[in-house]
Amino acid sequence: MPKYHNYSKALHHKIFNVISEAAEDLSVDAYVIGGFVRDHILERGEPKDIDIVAVGSGIELAKKVSEKLPNKPKVQVFKNFGTAMLRSEDMEIEFVGARKESYRKDSRKPIVEDGTLEDDQNRRDFTINALALKLNKDGFGDLLDPFNGYDDLKKKIIKTPLDPDITYSDDPLRMYRAIRFASQLNFMIEAESLKAIKANNERIKIISKERIVDELNKIMLSDKPSKGFALLYKTGLLKKIIPELTALAGIDEVEGQTHKDNFWHTLEVVDNISENTDDLWLRWAALLHDIGKAPTKKFHKKIGWTFHGHEFVGAKMVYKLFKRLRLPLNEKMKFVQKMVLMSSRPIAIADDHVTDSAVRRLIFDAGDNIEDLMTLCEADITTKNPKRFKKYHNNFKLVRQKIQEVEERDHVRNFQPPVSGEEIMQTFGIKPSREVGLIKDAIKEAILEGNIPNEYEAAREFMLKKGEKLGLEVSSE
Template sequence: MSQTHYLKALEHPIFKVINQASELLQLETYVIGGFVRDYFLKRGQKKDIDIVTVGSGIELAKKVASLLEDSPKVTVFKNFGTAMLKTGDLELEFVGARKESYDRNSRKPFVENGTLKDDQNRRDFTINAMAFSLNDNNYGRLIDPFNGIQDLENRLIRTPLDPDITYSDDPLRMLRAIRFASQLDFKIEEKSFDSIKQNAERLDIISQERIVTEVHKITLCDIPSYGFLLLEKSKLLERFLPELTALKGIEEVEGQTHKDNFYHTLEVVDNISKNTDDLWLRWSALLHDIGKAPTKRFSKKVGWTFHGHEFKGSKMVYHLFKRLKMPLNDKMKFVQKMVRMSSRPIAVIDESATDSAVRRLVHDAGDHIEDLMTLCEADITTKNPKRFQRYHNNFRKVRTKIVEVEERDRIRNFQPPVSGEEIMKTFNLKPCREIGMIKASIKDAILDGKIPNEYEAAREWMLQKGRELGLST
């Protein structure tokens, strides 16, 4: 490629400002990493840009800020020798070129000042080690000591140094290799992938939060199964998500088998990813069958069963989130709910979508009914075209029925029109079991279509139920 082509990569005015600051401080400076990689991949200009300088990154950041019209605040991370500033829609991180060495029990390196070559040696992958010069004497020149440009063309993830050293030093790079392969649809070099398998146990020194950050990114890829298959083959997945790998395999007893629920799960995640970018709905797809491993049973009468796997799976979600230090808030509760209800729409189809069954489904799913239907449609992985079409046609009928019932009965998130206080006042009761019984009876009557979701009908039902319980008004 021509020198002009590289200059085109540096058209944004910020690079001339960095160049000016570098010359004033007499520092050797480069833009490195993702910005360079994504320029060649034509992925659009990255808004977060890494700048490396042979000298003080902190001083360079301060000088750049002083030359910018908006005089941005410089955030300094003294322990790491880095500084960050935001200007316009850009986020710039400055670091001094450095050499790193590692203790086996930590991914925190011992750092000392180094050259650009030292800094490129410490990078995770060849495609992230490329740099553009921001210096007067060779402005725009590509510095690519590991032939990362060729790896981009070959769509290959490869480490600059011996992969055993790269991965053992910082085991998070093993997850990053798979994440980049997933995001870019690249392959991991065979030697590099073998090294990941050999070093898989090194992942145990990485914090759960950092692992989850990479897993989130894999989950949000266009085809998440690509990354999860690599995680499984590399022996990494079993180290942090054993609930998933426990689904792998097919057992046969007396000639009867069941499907491989691990590969089925990955199909479901791919299916749902065509219809949603919602991270937590994708997690719901990933975990929707985790209860099947502990509930799997075989009997001569019915063959393989997974009774109660949805309920078991929803309980497992809490322990899984807690172990991985994922949020134990409404996001976790949403995933629990999706896992617990993942078979409910199928049951509605089996009941020929009666109004009563649909009302209960809409009530129990509440505002997440659309998410639940999306999950259940993604769960259709049959390879039989007629069966596939029949299931989807049935789900379309259920969706239509949901709209009709919701418009007519206003069931979503409803509370019975008669409150507990009114029940207490009507029958002159103090808090007791009968109040809950009457309130539940009203709710069931509405959901079963025995009375409309209206106050007068609910009050009349309350009085009738009270008489049955021997209560007087």
């Protein structure tokens, strides 16, 4: 494999010619480095984030580039970090001066000094991210690859430029990044690097939850998230951040009776759902759908292992987990809670003899999330027995059919009572009270049970009868 490569074709966008001219004006060497180069070689499309290294002032280079661009984009300067950023068309370009770094034990924030391109490549996290293309006219597009990152790309290997033990100890977030890249790119982490991650997993405590969750979300959105979560588990990092998941690992046996390993089952479910949705929060729901099984696991001589109420317990655990990880405690968290709480409901109605009222209640409780819930439940089928697999999927086809039939007839999704609380109060001449709530609930139950149709006239007639039973009289006003 040749050691010399020129990628001037990768630099076809006019912005690179502008940076080249600006670098010549300032008499500095400039390079595009990192993800842009890596993804071009891997043919993963063209990234919209571009990192430029100047052997000199990155801030001055950014200002000079802005001057040369027709629309003179604003340059955002971050003096504390010695960086600058501008946006041109749909690209975000960050400029930094080449630097070398050293670290203190208690912080991932480095002590920074000016350096050479080689110094800057030394500080990069992985060999595949240390690749640089020259932007100066002399050698425009030449690949500078001091750590054989090109070969590592072709071999699909994640490794650090320098000693991995020092690299991960200096900045422990790189451990998560290594696993994220392995998951996103379907690469292997080099053996020494993997060993160093295990040895340094305690260091992750100095990293903010927000930075870790950012990497977790990228792992979650990869094509096969199980690869990343399996590596997090095997390196001991997952237990540090989501112990609720690792508590599911292992198989217990009592009197010859076992249960499945719910951790590895969970990873299968996440992979299954990832084939059908890019929704980050639905993937989170798949990851957490069984977390209530560890605290609810019990063995009974007559029936074996049970996990009674694990959905309810798991839904409560979701809030604590989201709060601890500083994930959003808004509608996204409530959606994940709802999916975990309802994750077994469709299974209960996958039966030929199920009543329409059970289907109506499922539609009513799931609302707009009924399709997401069905997607989750189908992903939960991980049996390796072909006959069972086919049977379970056929059952869910029946459930979907029943849902469609009942919804077309009864319209209970996002149910709004045909008779409002205001009309109940006006009809009986009463103020907001317990009786109003009782009548509203009774109408809802009657519709869900199929005792009355979901129509105004039937609901009003039912309201009058219920009011009479409660001792209410129709107002003459």
